[in-house]
Amino acid sequence: MVLITVLVMYASISVIALSVMPVHQAIKDPETKEVVWNVNDSGEVVDPVTDQVEGKLVGDDRILTKSGEVIPAGGDLVNVTDLSERWLQDPVMGIVKDQTRGVASVLPTLAKVMAVWVGILAATILLIATNAGILGISRLSYSMGQHKQLPPILGRLSSRFQTPYTAIIFAGVVAAVLILPGRVDLLADLYSFGAMIGFTSAHLSVIMLRIKEPDLHRPFKAPLNFHVRGVELPLTAIIGGICTFSVWVIVLVTHELGRYVGIIWLIIGFTIYIAYRRSQNLSLLDTVKEEPPVALQFPDVEYNNILVPLIGSKITREALVMACELASEENASIFALSAVEVPLNLPIDTLSPDEAALAQKLLDDAEEVADEFGVKLFKKIIPGRPAGIGRVIVDEAIKTKSQIIMIGAERKRRVGERFFGRTVEYVLRKAPCKVLVVAEEKVLEPEEQTGE
Numbered sequence: 001m002v003l004i005t006v007l008v009m010y011a012s013i014s015v016i017a018l019s020v021m022p023v024h025q026a027i028k029d030p031e032t033k034e035v036v037w038n039v040n041d042s043g044e045v046v047d048p049v050t051d052q053v054e055g056k057l058v059g060d061d062r063i064l065t066k067s068g069e070v071i072p073a074g075g076d077l078v079n080v081t082d083l084s085e086r087w088l089q090d091p092v093m094g095i096v097k098d099q100t101r102g103v104a105s106v107l108p109t110l111a112k113v114m115a116v117w118v119g120i121l122a123a124t125i126l127l128i129a130t131n132a133g134i135l136g137i138s139r140l141s142y143s144m145g146q147h148k149q150l151p152p153i154l155g156r157l158s159s160r161f162q163t164p165y166t167a168i169i170f171a172g173v174v175a176a177v178l179i180l181p182g183r184v185d186l187l188a189d190l191y192s193f194g195a196m197i198g199f200t201s202a203h204l205s206v207i208m209l210r211i212k213e214p215d216l217h218r219p220f221k222a223p224l225n226f227h228v229r230g231v232e233l234p235l236t237a238i239i240g241g242i243c244t245f246s247v248w249v250i251v252l253v254t255h256e257l258g259r260y261v262g263i264i265w266l267i268i269g270f271t272i273y274i275a276y277r278r279s280q281n282l283s284l285l286d287t288v289k290e291e292p293p294v295a296l297q298f299p300d301v302e303y304n305n306i307l308v309p310l311i312g313s314k315i316t317r318e319a320l321v322m323a324c325e326l327a328s329e330e331n332a333s334i335f336a337l338s339a340v341e342v343p344l345n346l347p348i349d350t351l352s353p354d355e356a357a358l359a360q361k362l363l364d365d366a367e368e369v370a371d372e373f374g375v376k377l378f379k380k381i382i383p384g385r386p387a388g389i390g391r392v393i394v395d396e397a398i399k400t401k402s403q404i405i406m407i408g409a410e411r412k413r414r415v416g417e418r419f420f421g422r423t424v425e426y427v428l429r430k431a432p433c434k435v436l437v438v439a440e441e442k443v444l445e446p447e448e449q450t451g452e
Helices: 002-020 091-097 108-146 165-179 184-212 235-254 256-279 314-330 353-373 389-400 422-430
Strands: 024-028 035-039 044-046 053-058 062-065 070-072 076-080 225-228 231-234 305-309 333-341 376-384 404-409 434-439
Touching: 002 091, 091 108, 108 165, 165 184, 184 231, 184 235, 184 256, 231 235, 235 256, 305 314, 305 389, 314 333, 314 353, 314 404, 314 434, 333 353, 333 389, 353 376, 376 389, 389 404, 389 422, 404 422, 422 434
Parallel strands: 305 333, 305 404, 333 376, 404 434
Antiparallel strands: 024 035, 024 076, 035 044, 044 053, 053 062, 062 070, 225 231
16 A cells, blocks of 8 residues: 555656646756746747746747847757756745746645645655665665675664664765755766666565575565576566666766766775775675674673683684673673783793784674674783683783673583683682673583483
């Protein structure tokens, strides 16, 4: 019903508008693009400001004035409508207030009431459209961030509202810059340019999904399908994609401003995408999905500083994600600590290049995860002796005044061994704050299985 309503409304508004202000001939200056003369059905030349007949058109480029003088037309003969000329920036209001053909020409009192109503509707519709645009930006930027298609800063979430505020601010700034020239035609061109690309991509995505995942469960499937080499393709998506792509080509050819600005915008987008994917050593075409954050309920305690020791395992990543989730709720800071073991035969401040590079990579990866949650993260590399890593973690917790330590650990699987390991057990005994240990699921050895 919504689809039918939208189609009827759009078609009705267009029909009514062109009935009130039909397409007619006019003489337009090729340089300024302004209408010099209107030409009525009788071939008479009409002043566009005063609506007074000034003469008669002779051929396509001369005017016979009332005094009998033949003068140059001063432009090219084209087809126009007052909706795209006089009322370009407010066409619906033009239907109401135009003194020549609008409602005001027949019912001036009613036109005044309708003008107020149109203003209220315009403000309401623009507010809804702006909100829809912000929602679209939020969902797209978050999804692209999850698939590593945007730099983390554009997918950073607000700790209070969990929305990608940096992407919204960036899009708002771009929109404000585009409004500055005051060119409504530029905004219309860019809207047409972007909308047709979006619609074409949507149709193409449906087709590609049928090819890549033919067995995917589909509660609803578009009708009019046909098979090609065992693949069921949607005819509606193919026709729709061809139509929207054709309109995009027409926009590209006929709208100069939209063509240049739109293409520049595409080039910037592709450049950012390629540069970011290359910096992450990722393929340009493969789908990369971030692991979903682990849901965790925390006690109602205020946390300002969270310490997360990094060891480079999957369990450590889960601990970091939990810490980010807690930090985003509490507006807390995370201290990521990479403790590097230094052999006893070397000075304590000696780090090999490989160990230093690995530690830095762990911290950089942790920073990316923190950026996705929109939390502040401080990085630090600390050397320690093989038997003293636990003490390093405890000392750092004291220095940073951390309220909780989140540490990942693998459970020991054999009887007689420590449950977590010397480092974690030391932290559990000596830590000056709460300690949350993230451990993998226990896997029983054969001798531990009872068969019950």
